[in-house]
Structure formats: C-alpha cells, structure tokens
Amino acid sequence: MIGRLGVALTAGILAMTGAAADANTGPSFAILGFEDLDGWAMDDHAAALDVFRNTCGDMPDPDWVTLCAVAADARDARQFFELFFRPVMITDGEAGLFTGYYEPELDGSPVPTARYRHPIYxxxxEARAATPWLSRRDILAGGALSGRGLEIAWVDDPVELFFLQIQGSGRVRYPDGRYIRVGYGGANGHPYRSIGQEMVRRGIYQPHQVSAEVIKNWVRRNPADGEELLFHNPSYVFFREVSQVPADKGPLGAMNRSITAMRTIAVDPAYTPLGAPVWIEKDGADPMRRLMIAQDTGSAIKGAQRADVFIGSGDDAGRIAGTLRDPGRMVVLMPIQRAYALLPESEQ
Incomplete structure (x- = not known):
C-alpha cells in the first residue's frame, strides 16, 4: 500500500470544500459530539496520539502545524483530542466498508541458490520511459531482465512474490536472520487484472470462496496452470530497497513515515486529509472501536466511508487482512475552525 503525500492533503481539502457547495453531487458533512462516538471513552487515546505525532509534522497547513506543536507537549491524550478537534461525519451516499492490508514477509537470500531462485527486481x-512496457509474461517467461544486475534479492516462493507486488512493500528474511525491507519502485504500466475474478470466470471457485489464501494454495497445487493463471495479470511491480526503515518498524506509508499496526488506516485523501485522526466503528464478527490515523492510501480505497486497516507484518497478519471485509462508519477528527468551515453557511 504505497502512496505519495505531495499536494494530496491540500487537494483533498479543496475537493471537499468545493464539492460541499454542490449538494447534488458532493459529500455531506455533519459535526458530531464526542459522546456520539461509540466506545470513545474506552479507547487508548495515548497510543493514538503517539501515532499522530509521527506524521503530523508533515502536514503543511497552519492549523495542523499548530496542533502538532501542541501535541508534542500534550500530557492528557483524550483531553487533547476533545479540546482541539471536532468529529466530522463525511458521507457520499455509499455505505461504510472496512478491509485490511498487511506487510508480507518472505524467505529470501542476497544471492541465488537452488532454493532461492525467484528475483525481486x-x-x-527503459521501463520508466515506456507506458506500457513489457508484460508480466515477457518479464518472467521471456527472461527480459535476466543477467542485468537488477536483482535486489531472491525468494523461494513465486506466489508470495506475486502477492508482495499486490501489497507494494514487504520484508525479506535472510537465512542468517537478517531482514531487508523493499518498497514500491514503479510498475510496467499494464492494468491490474484480478486473479480471483479470473478463477471465478473459469469456474474454479464461486465468488464467496475466493481469498488470498485460496488463490495461493491453488497455484501451489497446480504449478503449471498456476503460473499461467498468474500471467493473466500483465501488471508487474518493481521494488527498491528501503534501507532507512528498520525491520522492527512498520513499512512506509503515503506520508513517507512508518505506519503502525492497528492504528494506521489507508483512506481516500479526496475526503480525509492524510495525517488526520479518524474514529472508526467497524462492525462484523470482530467489532472494533478505535482512534486511528489516516497515514496511507490505496488504489482501491475510494470514497468518504472507505478505509483499509493496517493489520501488521507477516503471515498471521496476512490471514487476518485477507478475511476482513466489514461494514461500519468512520468519523474524521478535524481542527475546530476547519470542521465548522465545512458546513453550509446556513448551519454555521
């Protein structure tokens, strides 16, 4: 899950305020009280404040800069949020949806061996100058990159490598216990095609049966057909080594800072400013009431009530993330003046 901050924060606010003037097509805004947030008093506000501090210094607008300075010395985390923010419910007509994402962890080696023979490139x-460039099939089956010194590491499982490309970042564990972290380094310009949807189209599974683990297991049981199935997705992601991020910290998010398991969410910055605190009320089999920080984005995360919860790193996190798809609502905590500025003049 890789994004870029750039002008996304300012553009997102402009998109919100501009759209709010058109009640027929834009989002709606409602200011709530903290007493309206289910479970607010029971959360660990100090944990959320620590995560907020990690990225608030990268929020350029003056009101956020001021709040970041106050946050640095705040002693009572709950009081900080209640004094300087107002909960804003932003809706666009779509129901709330929470999914999960994670950072894959692969077994690999700095050099190729009989076991570790699948390169991370x-x-x-030339791929940066051509859109689209060679397809996944051309790169892998055609050997277009072999022997060019572009290998960052070699891993033992091509299926896990495929899912590493979907997630966009991950860790590679070497045989001596060392780790390296890789992050998104570009793509070949081909559109992403869903392997799960293709399996349904071919009649291999019904839609409700498809998950990341199901796909992985099927491809491993059917190596020849599985390789051909993965070629159905022509998109190919390249990586870069992210040496500045220690392996014990989370991967870089859209704000170019490490994200935090179960406190970071990916959002649509057209509605939610990157870096903003967001209260989530996720329902489903494992309900969650928690103050999160919007520190990431994703190509599939679109809409005012759409969020992706960062679960963590490794296989266990992957299994949880792969099954998370729950309804609920999210409420953005905005600086007080900014919150009231979002309302129509008749309600201010």
Whole structure:
C-alpha cells in the first residue's frame, strides 16, 4: 500500500470544500459530539496520539502545524483530542466498508541458490520511459531482465512474490536472520487484472470462496496452470530497497513515515486529509472501536466511508487482512475552525 503525500492533503481539502457547495453531487458533512462516538471513552487515546505525532509534522497547513506543536507537549491524550478537534461525519451516499492490508514477509537470500531462485527486481531505466512496457509474461517467461544486475534479492516462493507486488512493500528474511525491507519502485504500466475474478470466470471457485489464501494454495497445487493463471495479470511491480526503515518498524506509508499496526488506516485523501485522526466503528464478527490515523492510501480505497486497516507484518497478519471485509462508519477528527468551515453557511 504505497502512496505519495505531495499536494494530496491540500487537494483533498479543496475537493471537499468545493464539492460541499454542490449538494447534488458532493459529500455531506455533519459535526458530531464526542459522546456520539461509540466506545470513545474506552479507547487508548495515548497510543493514538503517539501515532499522530509521527506524521503530523508533515502536514503543511497552519492549523495542523499548530496542533502538532501542541501535541508534542500534550500530557492528557483524550483531553487533547476533545479540546482541539471536532468529529466530522463525511458521507457520499455509499455505505461504510472496512478491509485490511498487511506487510508480507518472505524467505529470501542476497544471492541465488537452488532454493532461492525467484528475483525481486528493481525497475530498469527503459521501463520508466515506456507506458506500457513489457508484460508480466515477457518479464518472467521471456527472461527480459535476466543477467542485468537488477536483482535486489531472491525468494523461494513465486506466489508470495506475486502477492508482495499486490501489497507494494514487504520484508525479506535472510537465512542468517537478517531482514531487508523493499518498497514500491514503479510498475510496467499494464492494468491490474484480478486473479480471483479470473478463477471465478473459469469456474474454479464461486465468488464467496475466493481469498488470498485460496488463490495461493491453488497455484501451489497446480504449478503449471498456476503460473499461467498468474500471467493473466500483465501488471508487474518493481521494488527498491528501503534501507532507512528498520525491520522492527512498520513499512512506509503515503506520508513517507512508518505506519503502525492497528492504528494506521489507508483512506481516500479526496475526503480525509492524510495525517488526520479518524474514529472508526467497524462492525462484523470482530467489532472494533478505535482512534486511528489516516497515514496511507490505496488504489482501491475510494470514497468518504472507505478505509483499509493496517493489520501488521507477516503471515498471521496476512490471514487476518485477507478475511476482513466489514461494514461500519468512520468519523474524521478535524481542527475546530476547519470542521465548522465545512458546513453550509446556513448551519454555521
């Protein structure tokens, strides 16, 4: 899950305020009280404040800069949020939906061996100048990158490598116990095609049966057909080594800072400013009431009530993330003046 902050924060606010003037097509805003947030008093506000501090310094607008300075010395986390923010419910007509994402962890080696023979590639210069460039089939079956010194590491499982490309970042564990972290380094410009949808189209599974683990297991049981199935997705992601991020910290999110398991969410910055605190009320089999920080984005995360919860790193996190798909609502905590500025003039 890789994004870029850039002008996304400012653009998101402009998109919200501009759209709010058009009641027929834009989102709606409602200011709530903290007493309206189910479970608010029972959360660990100090944990959320620590995560907020990690990225608030990268929020350029003056009101956020001021709040970040106050946050640095705040002693009572709950009081900080209640004094300086107002909960804003932003809706666009779509129901709330929470999914999960994670950071894969692969077994690999800095050199190729009989076991570790599937390379993680850096992006070749010519791929940056051509859109689209070679397809997944051309790169892997055609050997277009072999022997060019673009290998960052070698891993033992091509299926896990495929899902690493979907997630966009991950860790590689070497035989001596060392880790390296890789992050998104570019793509070949081909559109992403869903392997799960293709399995349904071919009659292999019904839609309700498909998950990441189901796909992985089927491809491993059917190596020849599985390889061909993965070629159905022509998109190919390249990586870069992210050496500045220690392996014991989370991967880089859209704000170019490490994200935090179960406190970071990916959002649509057209509605939710990156770096903002967001109260989530996730329902489903495992309800969650928690103050999160919007520190990431994702190509599939679109809408005012859409969020992806960062579960963590490794296989266990992957299994949880792969089954998370729950309804609920999210409420953005906005600086007080900014919150009231979002309302129509008749309600201010």
């Amino acid at each position: 850096a992006m070749p210069p």
